[in-house]
Amino acid sequence: MTAEPSTRRHFDPIGLLMVMGSAISFALTPTLNRLAYDAGSDVSSLVTVRFVVTVPALLVAILILGRSLKIGMRGWRNSAIVGVLMALTAYGYIAAVAYIPVSLSSLIFYTFPIIVGLAATFVNNEPLTPLRLTMLAAAFAGLVLALGVTFDTLDPRGLGFAFLGAVCAAGSVMWSGRTLGSHDTVVTTFHMMAVACVLAVLAQLWEGPLRLPQTGLGWIGFFGNAAFYCLGLVGFFAGIARVGAIPASMVSNVEPIVSILFAMTMLGEWLSWLQWTGVALVIAAVLAMAESDRRRAQQLSRA
Template sequence: MNSVSASSRAEVVRGALLVALSASAFGAMAIFGRFAYAGGTDVLGLLTLRFLICGVVLSVVAKQRGVAWPRGRALWPIVAMGGVGYVGQSLCYFVALQHAQASLVALLLYLYPAFVTLLAAWWLGERLTQVKAAALVLCLAGSALMVGGGRGEPLGIALGLAAAVVYSIYIVVGARVTRGIDPLATTAVVCLAAAAVFCTVSLVRTLAGAPPHLPQTAGAWMAMLAIALVSTVTAMLAFFAGLTRLGAARTSMLSTLEPVVTVTLASLLLGERLSPLQWLGGASILAAVLWLVRAGGGAHDDEVSLEANQ
């Protein structure tokens, strides 16, 4: 009995480490993006390379694991998730990084659990309890403090909020259309669909004489590869591996490490400093997210399996 209990605890610890790794990898993406921009790439070049590399790598991993791919009617909604929803979210997020602090953008994006709760109540009939309503108010108050105390152009702030809204819609829609489909297959299809859109736009732009800007320095290429292989592929695989060991609720709680990592790295590597108001706002957002997780709710549990698609 003791050996079984020890084995169970070891699995929980392993799962926690995997989710912490995933959150750290996701949290570093904004910082890698800043270094890629500094090395000459633009948003279109960055996103085209990111999704092309991720789509190919995840497809190979899925094939090696013998994962069943969605087909027919199950396939096209997932393609739309990648080609429309994820393209929109990624554009908003990475353009926002050019117009606002990385730490501010990361914390604004983390409003998405609040938006998911509202959308689930509206579209999926989830009950909006008093606890959830109070957590939503705390989220909104925290975001107001973040924006009021942060450094960023209005465009960057607006796009950070737009990224959270688009991502929330993507999650709620995905909670319905991906039921019964392996998450690894879902993420591979999403990345391939997004890659197809960005490759098409890049081709059109190139034919028009305005090709996307690719990384111009070794450092920028390293940052670009880190976005694809560390902050996307590794983060996704670690997330799914941790999810199977911890379950949805604990995985969600540990995932709140993500914006903390972004804020810490932005301070250490980019010289960004948060004002006392921003610290208070960021803490309010994270507290509200944890409160929403503890309050439970089917939509949020469904959402967790898709969270690794950032």
């Protein structure tokens, strides 16, 4: 059973709030990662601990809620596919930073909502109206301004890794929204993360011992990264099941904006007026998309 097409969904503010909360949780992780980096950790160690912490946390949540881990062979297979995509997303996005500026890698990665929007038109039969296309373009333009992208250094390896992350992120959104809408979100996310965790641990064994932070603040960043990633995952996939792939990905555009604001607070990274223009453009696009979905749902309910 596949997820119901978004054209048949009612406007769901709870689902949108789930996705928004997920975006905020994910947005906190870059600054937390920076705290861990400054205390002596590295990318591979942060990715590994993120997955290793998330899997038992989800298992505890499942036990507390009294839910079964069984999702059937088809459900497990689809969860495993998303888990592989999530692992590739993490390594692609993080590896890109080693070759190109962070702002450029972020810009390329956050093309994934546009990839979802275009792909969903053909795969999930979700309408990509002129208004939606305009809002997707506006949000992307806002990201260009807000992230302060410079194109001075364009290493093909970095571009390739960043695009790998974007494509795999879009794939995980599409696949989960299409195949896992009828399953328990926490349970399917557990199976996704278990697969990603195995891949991360194998990669860490190849890389060598974990590099642990050397300060208290670094430990906060080290484990805070994993905790907020776990919360973000559950909220995001729960939101997809309720509102559909395109609205979920659209609302997720606030993630880099919140990340900028959090970095300003914690790291003293201030924005120019041009970047603030981008912030406003992205927020306006997200709100316009949400209002468009609400009106369309009302029209469908009257039909």
